[in-house]
Amino acid sequence: MTDAAFFTEVLIPALLKGGVVSLQLIALAAPFGLLAGIAIAIGRTYGGRVVSGLCHGYIIFFKGCPLLLLLFILYFGLPSLGITLPAFVAAVIGFILCNGAYNSEYIRGALLSVKEGQMIAAQALGMSRWQAIRHIILPQALRRAIPGVSNEFIYLIKYSSLAYLITVTELTGAAKIVAAKYFAYFEAFALVGIFYLILVSIATVAVGVLEKRLAIPGFSGK
Amino acid sequence: MTDVSAFIVQTLLYLAPGIVVTLSLVIVSILLGLLMGVPMAVGQVYGPKPLRALIGVYVWIFRGLPNLVLLFLFFFGIFPILGITDDPFVVAATVLGLRSGAYQSQIFRGAIQSIGEGQMTAARSLGMSTPQAIRHIILPQALRIALPGWSNEYPILLTDSAVCYAIGVAEILAKSYQLVSRTAEPMAIFLIAAVIYILLNYGGMRLFAQIEKKISIPGFGKGAL
Numbered sequence: 544m545t546d547a548a549f550f551t552e553v554l555i556p557a558l559l560k561g562g563v564v565s566l567q568l569i570a571l572a573a574p575f576g577l578l579a580g581i582a583i584a585i586g587r588t589y590g591g592r593v594v595s596g597l598c599h600g601y602i603i604f605f606k607g608c609p610l611l612l613l614l615f616i617l618y619f620g621l622p623s624l625g626i627t628l629p630a631f632v633a634a635v636i637g638f639i640l641c642n643g644a645y646n647s648e649y650i651r652g653a654l655l656s657v658k659e660g661q662m663i664a665a666q667a668l669g670m671s672r673w674q675a676i677r678h679i680i681l682p683q684a685l686r687r688a689i690p691g692v693s694n695e696f697i698y699l700i701k702y703s704s705l706a707y708l709i710t711v712t713e714l715t716g717a718a719k720i721v722a723a724k725y726f727a728y729f730e731a732f733a734l735v736g737i738f739y740l741i742l743v744s745i746a747t748v749a750v751g752v753l754e755k756r757l758a759i760p761g762f763s764g765k
Numbered sequence: 766m767t768d769v770s771a772f773i774v775q776t777l778l779y780l781a782p783g784i785v786v787t788l789s790l791v792i793v794s795i796l797l798g799l800l801m802g803v804p805m806a807v808g809q810v811y812g813p814k815p816l817r818a819l820i821g822v823y824v825w826i827f828r829g830l831p832n833l834v835l836l837f838l839f840f841f842g843i844f845p846i847l848g849i850t851d852d853p854f855v856v857a858a859t860v861l862g863l864r865s866g867a868y869q870s871q872i873f874r875g876a877i878q879s880i881g882e883g884q885m886t887a888a889r890s891l892g893m894s895t896p897q898a899i900r901h902i903i904l905p906q907a908l909r910i911a912l913p914g915w916s917n918e919y920p921i922l923l924t925d926s927a928v929c930y931a932i933g934v935a936e937i938l939a940k941s942y943q944l945v946s947r948t949a950e951p952m953a954i955f956l957i958a959a960v961i962y963i964l965l966n967y968g969g970m971r972l973f974a975q976i977e978k979k980i981s982i983p984g985f986g987k988g989a990l
Contacts, residue, residue, distance in 0.1 A: 606920070607963035609927035612938055612955060619945065620952040704831035708931055715833055722841065729842030736830050736838060743829045 554721055554731060558738055561717025565742075568631070568703045568713060572638035573696055579639055580646025580692070581681070587647065588654045589676060598647070605644035611705050613637045618709040634706035642699055649691030653684035686757055693750035700742050714738055776944065776957050783940030784961060790858055790929065790936060791922045797862025798918065802869025803908075807899055809870065810877050820870065827867035832928045835860045840932040857929035864925075865918055872918075876911035877903060909980060916973035920966050927962070937961060 587598035617633040665675035707716035722731035840856045888898035930939040941958040945951045
């Protein structure tokens with residue numbers, strides 16, 4: 544097989560196939576990771592002692608435990624408790640748990656940056672605490688959390704490669720399989736690197752656009 | 766109860782060499798990253814245009830690629846082609862260091878840029894050359910400003926070091942995986958490993974907080990403003 548044919552007929556099709564799996568992992572994990580982050584941030588900021596403590600514990604565990612170890616716990620560890628997850632599901636759950644922990648730190652910072660007087664004012668207007676959080680605090684805080692959260696989203700794209708180590712054949716896995724079969728390690732990993740750079744660059748531009756779109760005109764906070 | 770504590774002690778004893786490897790990996794790569802990050806930051810702020818562009822591309826590549834892909838690329842691709850070494854620890858420390866250098870350069874760049882331009886002008890007008898001004902005026906302040914952001918590299922490298930298991934570095938995760946395949950106690954062993962990582966994380970952060978206090982200039986910090 545010629546060099547060109549190796550790229551066009553073997554490597555690129557394999558990477559595209561793996562790329563689809565990577566995108567599925569990311570697309571499933573990102574929205575739930577954001578929701579988890581919001582929930583934990585609210586619990587940590589506005590919850591009572593117990594809820595706040597639990598959320599803090601969650602953050603300490605999932606930020607301190609390496610993501611790969613977390614994936615091992617979910618994929619290799621849980622079966623000993625009688626819970627067997629398919630590798631893909633274990634990967635998505637791992638990404639959500641980890642992404643949620645990091646997101647929650649940015650969202651908590653944003654929640655705390657909304658002045659306390661707003662909560663008091665909302666309650667004075669007859670809103671319940673929860674209504675004030677949902678309608679007054681969160682809409683402002685989430686916008687302020689966008690830079691941090693989008694950074695985590697870009698990390699998620701890169702961390703999705705770890706799914707390969709629990710047997711999910713995503714982008715990195717596809718490259719590794721082709722590399723080993725044709726003994727073309729440099730070519731395969733250089734090309735898969737370009738794939739990731741493209742993904743990350745597109746995502747960087749996209750979150751920039753999103754941030755501009757969601758900004759309230761004349762209310763940039765700058 | 767004694768069974769449980771015996772199991773924990775045995776696991777810890779087995780994982781101990783892995784802890785040493787993990788910590789050496791983190792220390793070597795954070796220092797390599799520091800060695801690269803400071804000059805790159807200076808180059809990116811004060812260097813000529815081509816140099817700035819070159820550093821920008823380096824940072825873009827090393828921040829844009831997943832750790833795992835870089836490890837595979839260097840371990841299976843670049844190191845064998847160059848014929849340097851096939852020691853997984855050396856490859857892992859190099860990759861983590863090169864990557865951390867890219868991140869650290871941006872931390873230091875931000876710190877350098879946060880120092881008022883007037884200081885450089887003042888230093889120059891006192892007869893210092895630009896390199897002298899950078900070395901004696903800018904960097905001593907910038908490095909202190911950068912410290913809180915810089916100490917974040919420690920937990921990042923600590924968690925990223927676990928990925929080096931994939932190229933066969935005998936660090937904590939690799940050792941626990943070995944032990945799991947022998948004892949068939951995956952959940953307990955992996956949880957112990959997780960606790961070890963969390964404690965290392967916590968201990969390291971405490972250490973960095975101490976350093977931050979030590980090297981701060983009295984009356985010239987957050988409190989002074």
